[in-house]
Amino acid sequence: MTTSDTPNEPVPTADTAAAPVPVTRLERLAGKLGSRASATAVYGEPVTSGGVTVIPVAEISYGFAGGAGREAGAAGTGEGGGGGGFSARPRGFIEIKDGTTTYKSLRAPWVDVVVPLAALLAGAAVPRLVRRLAARRSR
Known part of the structure; x- marks a missing residue:
């Protein structure tokens, strides 16, 4: 068998x-x-x-x-x-x-809050950083 x-x-x-x-x-x-x-x-x-x-x-x-x-x-x-x-x-x-x-x-529900918040913070912070770097280079 x-x-x-x-x-x-x-x-x-x-x-x-x-x-x-x-x-x-x-x-x-x-x-x-x-x-x-x-x-x-x-x-x-x-x-x-x-x-x-x-x-x-x-x-x-x-x-x-x-x-x-x-x-x-x-x-x-x-x-x-x-x-x-x-x-x-x-x-x-x-x-x-x-x-x-x-x-x-x-998707996890927190993604709907975190992603727009991160984009908002980045949109507010990036122009300030660019201005500061430009001011340092011109000195």
Whole structure:
């Protein structure tokens, strides 16, 4: 029997036999979570209303760490531990309307305040700096 004849059994990687048990468990867990991490899982299915389809777009990240050890000269595998985290942030949405697809980014609300304020301050400060530099050169 080959591995293709047994679809319910996971196919081991080449180095699975040499890898410690906590490592293979962590790899399996990361694989399962990674396959389920999607914008659909976080924000739901695309929505269609009035001929317009909206598809959510998200930035998804996850990470895991783990370890195992034993005292020097001790037999056995010792103890181990691990942990992980998952994060999802909305980035925008894709709008499909009348055969046209457009991506619309979601910005942080503070950008609407900071960018105009920075432009206003730069517009007021730059002419003063230019006048001061011109006055120093003429001395």
